[in-house]
Amino acid sequence: MADPSPSVVRAGYPVSRQVLADHVYEALLEWLMDGRLEPGAAVSIDGMARELDVSPTPVREALARLEHTGMVRRVALKGYRVAPVFTREDFAELMEARLSIEPVNARLACSRMTPDGLEALKQAVEDLKTAPRGGTFAEYRSYLEADERFHQLIAAQANNQFLLAAYNTLGGQIQRFRLFGGVGITDAEQAIAEHQAVLEAITSGDPEKAAAMMVDHVEKVRGRAMADAPED
Amino acid sequence: MADPSPSVVRAGYPVSRQVLADHVYEALLEWLMDGRLEPGAAVSIDGMARELDVSPTPVREALARLEHTGMVRRVALKGYRVAPVFTREDFAELMEARLSIEPVNARLACSRMTPDGLEALKQAVEDLKTAPRGGTFAEYRSYLEADERFHQLIAAQANNQFLLAAYNTLGGQIQRFRLFGGVGITDAEQAIAEHQAVLEAITSGDPEKAAAMMVDHVEKVRGRAMADAPED
DNA sequence: CGTCGTGCGTTCCTATAGGATTTGGACATG
DNA sequence: CATGTCCAAATCCTATAGGAACGCACGACG
Incomplete structure (x- = not known):
């Protein structure tokens, strides 16, 4: 027993x-x-x-x-x-879904952001910058965690339980892809700059720019991953 | 046993x-x-x-x-x-979420619609028209089912497993609201016309119009339900 | 009359037992 | 060698038992 x-x-x-x-x-x-x-x-x-x-x-x-x-x-x-590894097709679908949902979250979060939320968001970006980015997984870990946290926070600050639920159905998949998608963190500097851009747009209180920066970010994530082109 | x-x-x-x-x-x-x-x-x-x-x-x-x-x-x-009954707030959030996701589904479904899918969609609208709309629940039932099926089919035809999953997290709630939101099917004729408009846009192969018609539909659903204004 | 303690029933939660099903390999046969 | 059959182990699935916590009624006491 x-x-x-x-x-x-x-x-x-x-x-x-x-x-x-x-x-x-x-x-x-x-x-x-x-x-x-x-x-x-x-x-x-x-x-x-x-x-x-x-x-x-x-x-x-x-x-x-x-x-x-x-x-x-x-x-x-x-x-x-x-669940099996992501195919190229799966990845394209996932990014398409993110492009549909995350910019909306960013736009709404921008209008409804609380001081605490903004603070947490800044912290997430800070963690992204300072996270070690070595080759072993243990070093990836905190970077990936901060990345996921950034997007999760924005979804939460959109202050809509259904949009948050919808994002969360993606969130796990996104995290899973980060691990098994085949790409490491090759262009961390660029990715951090994109997160920073989203954060600044939100800080400045410009919802449309926040949405646009999020579109830009997700599209570039897609671009980088596609370029790395795993086997099939 | x-x-x-x-x-x-x-x-x-x-x-x-x-x-x-x-x-x-x-x-x-x-x-x-x-x-x-x-x-x-x-x-x-x-x-x-x-x-x-x-x-x-x-x-x-x-x-x-x-x-x-x-x-x-x-x-x-x-x-x-x-789950407890929908508050006015819940309802507003649900409609906001639908407005974020369903037009995207409609746009994609328009491009990727299969012949079988289009047939099923036409059938759903047909069922909406012919469904009895009496006062008892048993008569509601087939109407509500056809309504849900219409939206579900569009989500499925968008041909993106993640968007479909995201929609499904809403679908159950939408159905639940239809039952307990307090509104009956007061304006079935208008609702059917809106569905018809979405269907026609898709049939004509105009993705932007399909999305626009879906936005129009969801906004009007919101308007009708808000007008009926349950207790709170 | 109001308050508190006690006992009983209900419910959740976990472990365990055993039947049903699948899987993998040994073995026989064409 | 390829193929089909049979058996055994692993696994899934359901039922059942019993411990622990909770709610509620009932009765004792101030």
Whole structure:
């Protein structure tokens, strides 16, 4: 059976109570983002349960929730697999979707930005600048995290729960692509400058310019990735 | 225990094999759409299991999948509840989100429409025209279904898996609003004309006009619903 | 009469057991 | 060698049991 002294029974109240399935969910998400679970690999329910030292029930629940993120796919009676690597086609579709949603987010966020939000946004860009950009994944990590955080913050500041939900369906895929799309961070300086441009447009309170800068950024991301041209 | 002669053991192969959790998922979805589960009501796992004559395990999995649709909300250790009724604010946000996504879908669908897709779209509009529009819900039903199908088809024909996923995060909410937003189908004739206009723009192969007609449609939907002005 | 404590029922959550299904390989056959 | 069959292990799927927390009614007490 599982370890009878679970780590959740700390003294006092946990700030927000969580159940095992939540922990499993986050563990799996982290493994997926870390690349510890490679695209196409099978994710066995029983196997994960053994690995995490819990029963299959919470694993099953966590995977059911993960399915909608697109990170894993399920086939009835056959189990879950990590979503396959991005094809060139997938990537083009993803960028098309981003071009539809993110500029709108930027425009709205510009009008509705709170002081705290603006501060967080500046911090994200700052983190992008200072993040190490070595060759190993551990060094990528904080850079990628700051990148995702920047876009996520803008979506959140648009202050529209549905647009935020729509962005989040993309966000996970974007992050997944950053990891497995084949491109490293070849042109970090340019990318940072583009983020900076979006930030400045927002700071200056010009919604149309913010949207335009976001279009510019996403298009250039697409351009750089396409140029690097993975195999097919 | 559950009925030992499940209805799934038909002779021959089911086209696509399903497991109990899938049936539970669809049953719950139908109940939510039918209004049999009212907004704010608790959805007990054990209770649903008894009602559907299955064990709690598949119900738990189905609810986990339903959560991301926004139809139900979960609080750890407290269970699931049907999402509360739309506020005026929620509605405004939903329409803003639709205005960001659906015109893009219409523009792309116009360029990429397949003959079969166009046929299905025409059928949806036809169904809208012929659907009964009585006062009881049973008569609403086919009208609402055709309405949702029209928009869903356009999203699908945009031929972009991510935009489709993004739309689907809205689609359920839109359908839910149609049921619980407080407005009946007061101006069906106008709504049908607007759908017809979108269809004609697509048929004529004019992407910009298709997008414009979709903007027009959604804005007028918003206008009609806002005019009806529910309590708040 | 109002307040507090206690007990019971309900519900969520996790673990476990066992049936059903798939998969992979050994083995026999054309 | 290619192909089909059969078996065993792994896996998925569902049911069931029981612990823990929560809500609520009921009764005791100030």
